[in-house]
Amino acid sequence: MISIDPAALSERDSYKLLIGSVVPRPIALVTTLSKDGVLNAAPFSYFSIVTASPPMLSVSVQRKQGAMKDTARNAIDAGAFVVHITDESIVGKVNETAAGLPPDESEAAKAGFTPVAGEAIAVPGLQEAKIRMECVLEQAIPLGRARDGDEPACDLLIGRVVRFHLAEDVYDNGGHIDPLRLNPVSRMAGSTYAKLGELFAIERPQ
Known part of the structure; x- marks a missing residue:
């Protein structure tokens, strides 16, 4: 085995080891609304479930040289955001x-997405996604430290889901999502993505 001390690595080299090791990663397409009413959209693969009661999601928004990105700033200002699951039908647009783009331009509009009004929050979602989840911001936690200064390295957004929106063909009467109909796409390292592969089941021990 090769042993590496992360303290001896550059930020870029640590990044390459992480994104190459933690795979595949689901991709959250997050929409936020600026104070000026601009609909921002951006993809994040630093994304996961936090808890089911109440349902919560986490999205880690990496800063650029310590500067907060539009997604984090808008989510904090509005107290809400929408998470969409990236699937094969929309991955190109994602x-x-x-x-x-600058803050006054909409990535959603540039990519050709169709905004749809939120039911429980003021932030619009995107009609083309098969799954979207309206979230209110529970916490925004600055974490880490930029290598070239004292500013945080990221903003960890914890969102509480207040509305699920599911395409009828991916949802069954038993309350389950059909992964073969969802066709989710995941992120690997670099510019590489992965489709859903072979499924198998292993029963948990009693």
């Missing part, structure tokens, strides 16, 4: 939202 990738377009990663473009570095």
Whole structure:
């Protein structure tokens, strides 16, 4: 085995080890609304479930040289955001939202997404996604430290889901999501993505 002390690595080298090791990662397409009413959209693979009671999600928004990104700033200002699950039918458009646009331009509009009004929050979602979850911001936690200063390295957003929106063909009467109909896409390292592969089951021990 190769043993590596992260303290001896650059931020970039630590990043490469993490994104190459923690795979596959689901991709959250997050929409937020600026104070000026601009609908921001951006993809994040530093994303997971926090708890089911109440339902909560986490999205880690990495800062750029210590500067907070639009998604984190908007979510904190509005106290809400929407998480969409990236699937094969929208992954091309999701990738377009990663473009570095200024705050007064909408990535959602540039990518050709259709805004749809929220039911429980003021932030719009995107109609094309098969699953979207309206969230109120529970906590925004600055974490880490930028290598070139004292500013945090990221803003960890904890959102409480207040409304699930599910396409009828991915949801069954038993309350389950059909992964084969959802066709989720995950992030690997670099510019590589992965589709849903072979499914298998292992029963948990009693």
